[in-house]
Amino acid sequence: MESPQAENPAIEATTEPQDGAAEEQQTESEAEAPEFSSVAVPEIVVQWNQDLAPTLRDGIVVHGSLDRSELLEKLPSLWPTVDAALARVGPGTLVTESLRHDVYEGWQVVALPRYDLEGSIEPRDRRDGAPQPRDRRALVQALVDAVGERPCLDLRDALNMLDVFAGIFPPGLDAVCRRLLGHDLRLGLAASMAPVHEALERRAAGRxxxxxxxxxxxxxxxxxxxxxxxxxxxxxxxxxxxxxxxxxxxxxxxxxxxxxxxxxxxxxxxxxxxxxxxxxxxxxxxxxxxxxxxxxxxxxxxxxxxxxxxxxxxxxxxxxxxxxxxxxxxxxxxxxxxxxxxxxxxxxxxxxxxxxxxxxxxxxxxxxxxxxxxxxxxxxxxxxxxxxxxxxxxxxxxxxxxxxxxxxxxxxxxxxxxxxxxxxxxxxxxxxxxxxxxxxxxxxxxxxxxxxxxxxxxxxxxxxxxxxxxxxx
Known part of the structure; x- marks a missing residue:
């Protein structure tokens, strides 16, 4: 699987340097670090245990792993993966670049848990598994970012684009995004979003x-x-x-x-x-x-x-x-x-x-x-x-x-x-x-x-x- 360059430093995949390089890097870091500062900010290196798929936007725009017109019909298979990610690392851990798609492997969700000072994942209040506002915003921005002619800046930009480009974006994307933002999602995304997807796919059986x-x-x-x-x-x-x-x-x-x-x-x-x-x-x-x-x-x-x-x-x-x-x-x-x-x-x-x-x-x-x-x-x-x-x-x-x-x-x-x-x-x-x-x-x-x-x-x-x-x- 191709491992693209990460767009966001927060989810950048890195590898461990060799022992000699590590010692040299540590020596340089210690030399540059001040002996005392009134504000202490740690340097954190994130390592992923697997290759990352392209971001959803790159998957569509650059790699062609998914066609814009197919996005909505593929979303029902995404939500269980998001539910699993939030159940494992807790809510409030998604960013726009968390949604990723590979042409062979399908969906991937990159969640960013919070760590304590000892390097362990900090326990989070899961609130019945419901995504927090941060997660909701990230999901909406990722979906709009994937289908827009240009990258999506923030939530306000996403909502403006959904309104202005309806009929150009996949039909019904505005309904999906509004439900993500406004609906009670305590049952999880897969269950909460299912009625909307069923409605979007409904067709007349006869005349x-x-x-x-x-x-x-x-x-x-x-x-x-x-x-x-x-x-x-x-x-x-x-x-x-x-x-x-x-x-x-x-x-x-x-x-x-x-x-x-x-x-x-x-x-x-x-x-x-x-x-x-x-x-x-x-x-x-x-x-x-x-x-x-x-x-x-x-x-x-x-x-x-x-x-x-x-x-x-x-x-x-x-x-x-x-x-x-x-x-x-x-x-x-x-x-x-x-x-x-x-x-x-x-x-x-x-x-x-x-x-x-x-x-x-x-x-x-x-x-x-x-x-x-x-x-x-x-x-x-x-x-x-x-x-x-x-x-x-x-x-x-x-x-x-x-x-x-x-x-x-x-x-x-x-x-x-x-x-x-x-x-x-x-x-x-x-x-x-x-x-x-x-x-x-x-x-x-x-x-x-x-x-x-x-x-x-x-x-x-x-x-x-x-x-x-x-x-x-």
Whole structure:
């Protein structure tokens, strides 16, 4: 097995020098050491009893031991190794470089125990085997570090990257990392993470049904009293004879109070409907080009867009341009019937999980690709319909009965301070389900109401597709 150079001095593998070299090294060390210092700091040499595999990032980027797209499906086999490491040396012993992967040997976890002054491993309070905050941060940073275009700086950088590059990173990585940070892990990682991995891997066993619910409203602080132009969002859906459902949300970009944003979003929706009515199924590239051309013909304005095509076999094609977003909300427990209300558990153990499906095409996102200290207006678009989109993303998503697929303008997905929007979605759906309210229409209405409660700074549009089991005709 290859033994790469360690990136962190704390986990550097070293070998013992020969006897003569050891005596010479000891003599030099004694000569340089002061006779007395008010602060005494020992020099510690760490020796590993085996070769170290490459760090997870090096394994993916340099050695190709694991493909980025395969990371999530390999994680269930990592967690038992992490559990074993923490059980052996205690919690609080992981760093970002602790996660390692070899193409032949698989996962390796390098744990750094604390030693007492006699060189023995210091007993640690294992707290039922639950990782400490340090361990949780290290795991999240290691996972994001492995899939990012650049190394991850710290936890704040990791969370920013998860949000901005969703849809580029492996889908569902944000849900995994948020569970690592926020869930009660006393049962160990293998048991605690299993429900999320099961949810991420779930697929429809047969044909699915799709029902769409739409809510849209003008933000009170953006309203100018003109119903024709105040709401610059446009959205709609259509079901074709085959059962395929196509839906879209367009968010017009505010111009010089000339209504160009509203014209842009409506022109895009009209073009989309024309394509839907003739049952056209263009490639994502052709679709974006047609929408962009329609907007350019209609106005000098522009619009962000997110579109989804949901087919009866449960596959969904999602295309996005700009900062309009798509999210998937999925129940964690498959043993319960979808028609029965679920009562949320206490604390953060919610019966739903959510993850983001689309990235952000903004100036801030472009800066964040190369600079962890990126700053800038997150709503400044670098890709949009009208004048050439330049950039767009396309993802294929596997849906299952019980899912809620959300398409929304950025006004409806406004972030709350220190609160992840995926957690907001999971909590809202759990509350509706527990109270007996249909989650899909309730979620669409709640997101619009929430946008107004947060200040009403922007128009808010939410289109929610409820996925169920298709009934035999």
């Amino acid at each position: 699915v049904s799709v029902t769409c619910y739409l809510e849209s409203a003008v933000g009170s602080r953006k309203a100018k009293g003109d119903p024709a132009t105040d709401n610059e969002d446009a959205a709609g859906s259509l079901r074709d004879p085959s059962g395929t459902v196509r839906c879209a949300v367009f968010d017009g970009v505010t111009g010089d109070a000339d209504g160009s944003g509203a014209k842009a979003s409506r022109a895009a929706l009209e073009q989309a409907r024309r394509g839907w009515e003739v049952n056209a199924d263009p490639s994502p590239r052709e679709l974006v080009a047609e929408l962009d051309a329609a907007v350019s013909r209609a106005t000098k304005g522009s619009a962000a867009a997110v579109l989804a095509t949901v087919r009866p076999d449960g596959t969904a094609s999602v295309v996005s341009v700009g900062d309009a977003e798509a999210w998937l909300v999925r129940p964690l427990r498959t043993s319960q019937r979808y028609s029965e209300p679920r009562v949320p558990a206490q604390g953060r153990d919610l019966p739903y999980v959510a993850w983001k499906l689309t990235p952000a095409h903004t100036g801030y996102a472009d800066h964040l690709r190369v600079n962890p200290d990126a700053e800038g207006e997150e709503s400044s678009l670098v890709a949009f319909l009208g004048g050439g989109p330049g950039r767009w993303t396309h993802n294929t998503v596997a849906l299952a009965p019980g899912d809620l697929l959300l398409l929304a303008s950025d006004g409806a997905t406004q972030q709350e301070r220190e609160r992840w929007f995926g957690a907001v979605l999971a909590e809202l759906v759990a509350q509706f389900d527990a109270s007996g309210r249909p989650p899909a229409p309730a979620l669409a209405a709640a997101l619009v109401q929430r946008a107004e409660a947060l200040g009403g700074w922007d128009n808010a549009t939410a289109l929610v597709c409820a996925i169920g089991e298709a009934k035999d005709v």
